[in-house]
Amino acid sequence: MICLHKAKNKAKSYNNRKKCYKSLIVILLGKYNINLVMSFSDLNFIILFLPISLALYFGVLKIFKDSTKPADYVLFFASMIFYCIEALEFIPVLVCLLALNFFMPIGIEYYGRRYSSRKTKKFFFAVTIIIDCAAIFYFKFYIGKMPLGLSFYVFQMISYVVDIYYDRVPIEYNFVNMSNYVAMFPRLIQGPLGRYENFKRDLDKRKIGWSNAYKGIVSFIIGLSYKVIIADNVGLLWNTEINRIGYESISTPLAWLGAVAYSLKLYFDFYGYSLMAVGIAGILGFELPDNFNNPYASRSISEFWRRWHITLGLFFKDYVYIPMGGNRKKKYRTIINILMVWILTSIWHGSSLNYLVWGLMIFLFLVIEKLWLYKYLNGTNVVAKILSRVYVIFFIMLSWVVFAITDIKKVGVYFTRLFPFFKTDYISNVNPNDYIRYFGRYSVLLVIAIVLCIPAINNFITGIYKKKYSVPICLILFGVCIYCVGTGLSNPFMYASF
Amino acid sequence: MGYVERGSATVAKNSEKLQIIQSILLAGGMVLVCAALIVYGVILRKHGYAESENTSDMVLACRCISEGVFPWNIDDNNRTPISTPVSPADIAAPANTGNVNSGVISDIGSADSNYTTNNMIERIQTTDMSCGGGNNVIIEKNSANVQYAGDLSYGSFSSSDESYFDDALFIGDSRTVGICDYCGLDNAEYYAKEGMTIYDMMDCELTTTDEVDSVLEGLQNNQFAKIYLMVGINEVGTADSGYFIEHYVEIINQIRELQPDAEIYVQSILHVAHSYEEESEYINNDAINERNEALREMCVEYGYTYLDANCLYDDENGALTEDMTFDGCHLYAQHYLDWKEFYLNHINNQ
Numbered sequence: 001m002i003c004l005h006k007a008k009n010k011a012k013s014y015n016n017r018k019k020c021y022k023s024l025i026v027i028l029l030g031k032y033n034i035n036l037v038m039s040f041s042d043l044n045f046i047i048l049f050l051p052i053s054l055a056l057y058f059g060v061l062k063i064f065k066d067s068t069k070p071a072d073y074v075l076f077f078a079s080m081i082f083y084c085i086e087a088l089e090f091i092p093v094l095v096c097l098l099a100l101n102f103f104m105p106i107g108i109e110y111y112g113r114r115y116s117s118r119k120t121k122k123f124f125f126a127v128t129i130i131i132d133c134a135a136i137f138y139f140k141f142y143i144g145k146m147p148l149g150l151s152f153y154v155f156q157m158i159s160y161v162v163d164i165y166y167d168r169v170p171i172e173y174n175f176v177n178m179s180n181y182v183a184m185f186p187r188l189i190q191g192p193l194g195r196y197e198n199f200k201r202d203l204d205k206r207k208i209g210w211s212n213a214y215k216g217i218v219s220f221i222i223g224l225s226y227k228v229i230i231a232d233n234v235g236l237l238w239n240t241e242i243n244r245i246g247y248e249s250i251s252t253p254l255a256w257l258g259a260v261a262y263s264l265k266l267y268f269d270f271y272g273y274s275l276m277a278v279g280i281a282g283i284l285g286f287e288l289p290d291n292f293n294n295p296y297a298s299r300s301i302s303e304f305w306r307r308w309h310i311t312l313g314l315f316f317k318d319y320v321y322i323p324m325g326g327n328r329k330k331k332y333r334t335i336i337n338i339l340m341v342w343i344l345t346s347i348w349h350g351s352s353l354n355y356l357v358w359g360l361m362i363f364l365f366l367v368i369e370k371l372w373l374y375k376y377l378n379g380t381n382v383v384a385k386i387l388s389r390v391y392v393i394f395f396i397m398l399s400w401v402v403f404a405i406t407d408i409k410k411v412g413v414y415f416t417r418l419f420p421f422f423k424t425d426y427i428s429n430v431n432p433n434d435y436i437r438y439f440g441r442y443s444v445l446l447v448i449a450i451v452l453c454i455p456a457i458n459n460f461i462t463g464i465y466k467k468k469y470s471v472p473i474c475l476i477l478f479g480v481c482i483y484c485v486g487t488g489l490s491n492p493f494m495y496a497s498f
Numbered sequence: 499m500g501y502v503e504r505g506s507a508t509v510a511k512n513s514e515k516l517q518i519i520q521s522i523l524l525a526g527g528m529v530l531v532c533a534a535l536i537v538y539g540v541i542l543r544k545h546g547y548a549e550s551e552n553t554s555d556m557v558l559a560c561r562c563i564s565e566g567v568f569p570w571n572i573d574d575n576n577r578t579p580i581s582t583p584v585s586p587a588d589i590a591a592p593a594n595t596g597n598v599n600s601g602v603i604s605d606i607g608s609a610d611s612n613y614t615t616n617n618m619i620e621r622i623q624t625t626d627m628s629c630g631g632g633n634n635v636i637i638e639k640n641s642a643n644v645q646y647a648g649d650l651s652y653g654s655f656s657s658s659d660e661s662y663f664d665d666a667l668f669i670g671d672s673r674t675v676g677i678c679d680y681c682g683l684d685n686a687e688y689y690a691k692e693g694m695t696i697y698d699m700m701d702c703e704l705t706t707t708d709e710v711d712s713v714l715e716g717l718q719n720n721q722f723a724k725i726y727l728m729v730g731i732n733e734v735g736t737a738d739s740g741y742f743i744e745h746y747v748e749i750i751n752q753i754r755e756l757q758p759d760a761e762i763y764v765q766s767i768l769h770v771a772h773s774y775e776e777e778s779e780y781i782n783n784d785a786i787n788e789r790n791e792a793l794r795e796m797c798v799e800y801g802y803t804y805l806d807a808n809c810l811y812d813d814e815n816g817a818l819t820e821d822m823t824f825d826g827c828h829l830y831a832q833h834y835l836d837w838k839e840f841y842l843n844h845i846n847n848q
Contacts, residue, residue: 043554043557047532047556209517210514210521211514211517213521214517214520214521214524217521217524240825243824244824244825244830245680245831246830248830248831248832249680249830249831250831428832429682429831429832429834429835430831431679434679468516470524471520471524471527474524475524475527475528475531478527478528478531482531482556483560483563485560486535486556486560486561487557487560487564
């Protein structure tokens with residue numbers, strides 16, 4: 001009887017796992033659309049998808065010692081499966097856009113040899129770029145629901161096509177390579193945007209090795225910890241507590257607490273994800289660029305936006321700002337160029353009005369700094385060092401409040417809570433002591449998060465792979481992360497909806 | 499240090515070895531952690547901690563650890579049941595005859611239970627619903643007997659002012675926390691916690707007060723003239739309403755032993771918004787209504803007062819109005835003012 005009982009339970013858990021594999025296969029066959037969202041902080045990803053795809057990748061590498069091509073095919077299929085699991089209904093979009101951006105440069109090159117006309121060449125390149133941008137606009141404004149990762153992988157494709165047009169990179173004739181550049185699963189959903197030339201460098205000479213693998217695993221664990229232990233927990237203060245109460249009913253201290261919490265949540269969520277992406281790509285042998293460089297230690301908003309979501313800023317700089325003339329023309333033209341970049345940035349983040357207001361807000365600060373304030377912020381005296389950082393944190397926090405709240409009227413309500421000097425009808429039923437409980441609940445976590453914004457400390461933590469004691473620390477962090485994910489605190493990445 | 503004298507090749511070899519060892523240790527450690535959790539999850543399942551097949555072993559293990567179930571106290575019978583969602587199919591065929599406290603429900607659907615669904619429906623149809631139940635009565639203020647449209651409360655009511663609540667106690671889940679924070683009845687006492695269920699009501703830690711550590715302690719050390727209870731939303735996924743009501747009756751008996759003179763007000767479970775219903779696997783307004791009907795039945799049978807505030811917040815389909823909530827489950831703070839009026843107009847005068 002006992003044996004039967006044991007066998008039954010063994011069969012139960014085996015069946016559980018078998019179900020996971022079965023559902024993966026079923027998705028491939030497209031039989032039905034399972035809503036298995038599998039972000040990087042999901043157990044399905046960490047326990048199943050990642051180890052299996054890594055094992056296959058390295059297994060194939062070992063078997064075919066002289067070439068990385070088979071491993072590239074593994075990566076390609078793994079990335080496609082990843083996207084199928086995440087967003088099966090949008091896989092046609094990804095495949096069509098990949099095909100378009102792959103075949104167009106080849107076609108243009110082929111016909112260019114026969115009918116060499118620069119204007120026609122330029123025309124067809126422009127058409128490709130326009131279709132890419134149209135895809136973003138179509139889903140963002142017309143349909144309203146964005147395919148997962150569209151904004152990111154379309155930008156990758158645009159960078160590839162533009163670089164080919166300017167002859168900066170050779171055309172890629174292998175579809176798998178081009179697809180891996182755009183859509184390799186570490187960077188597919190929110191990845192650090194990269195350049196094709198860097199990818200090609202790694203493609204030809206893969207940076208595989210134990211030290212890179214170790215660095216990658218540690219980076220993954222640190223990123224996971226930032227996301228799951230810090231961002232998700234701090235985010236509860238904003239997502240559940242404050243949003244539940246309603247902005248018209250929060251006290252001023254709680255409103256400020258909320259602004260702090262959101263700013264930290266956004267940072268650690270996206271930073272954690274970027275670290276995970278860089279880590280996984282590092283294990284695979286690809287070097288992805290960093291996305292963050294201690295932004296909250298900046299001394300000006302201009303500097304902040306060179307340290308926050310760095311790869312997006314570089315993309316807009318290289319493909320919009322500089323082609324429009326950058327800062328090489330007259331001052332008013334420079335300002336217009338910055339305005340263009342920031343309108344595009346705000347549209348990229350979202351289609352509702354608050355994003356536009358947010359973008360214009362940042363633009364105004366950038367202009368004020370460029371025209372006058374910048375040199376004062378970067379003064380060498382202690383007062384300038386302190387005041388500049390306070391200035392950045394204060395106004396960036398306010399800008400994130402505008403960014404966070406989609407309904408523009410509610411943004412206004414929130415600001416009347418932040419600055420209760422104006423008489424307003426918007427307040428309703430405020431409990432003046434509400435912040436005491438939330439402060440008690442979240443203070444430790446908030447302090448830890450704030451401390452981790454200090455460059456020296458964050459750099460120490462991200463550089464911990466160099467230390468000998470990194471193994472036990474990473475194991476403990478990993479255990480805590482799994483615990484947090486298992487008890488249901490993790491939620492899908494915030495930036496994934498852009 | 500010694501290694502400066504060695505050639506760079508040896509240094510590289512040593513550091514390469516170190517990297518290999520570190521990588522293997524870390525990767526191996528991660529695999530061990532996951533394997534340990536999966537094994538613990540399997541063990542927990544063998545001990546009957548979850549009837550549902552939808553929870554993976556690791557998630558089950560993490561949840562149980564968070565509720566204090568460790569390998570050394572896994573068979574401890576004094577713990578409250580873990581409220582893991584139970585699928586309806588599992589209720590019909592329980593795997594194990596263990597007692598209630600190990601999380602297994604063994605006596606659902608038995609013939610002796612007074613609260614099987616069919617029984618309830620019959621009894622409701624014979625209940626007198628004349629108190630404030632008129633469907634087309636508009637709210638009239640400043641009259642001796644305020645009526646609310648669609649009010650399913652049971653009892654004989656009149657209005658009073660806030661001083662009635664000087665010796666009142668509110669016990670409940672996150673909705674009661676909201677009432678504590680936003681109803682403005684600060685003279686009352688509140689023993690509430692987010693996620694409170696009828697199963698852990700007596701022993702759980704409380705959010706709304708520091709003066710007592712648990713409801714049990716508070717009831718032992720203080721006397722109240724009126725006690726308002728409101729739990730149920732967190733238990734919708736666990737077992738069925740018969741089991742829920744049985745436990746509710748037990749709890750109320752416990753309370754009445756400790757507080758013999760207290761007036762008991764049982765409150766309905768507030769509805770959830772339609773958007774919430776669509777996304778949730780177990781929580782929907784039909785299940786909530788089933789339990790509310792059972793609660794009302796219980797009050798009729800035992801003579802408690804039953805308050806149903808859903809008439810304040812329902813839309814035309816009987817779900818919580820979408821505009822009144824952010825997450826579909828909790829009201830915005832500004833709407834609790836109506837609830838305060840509701841309390842003041844539903845004072846039991848028998």
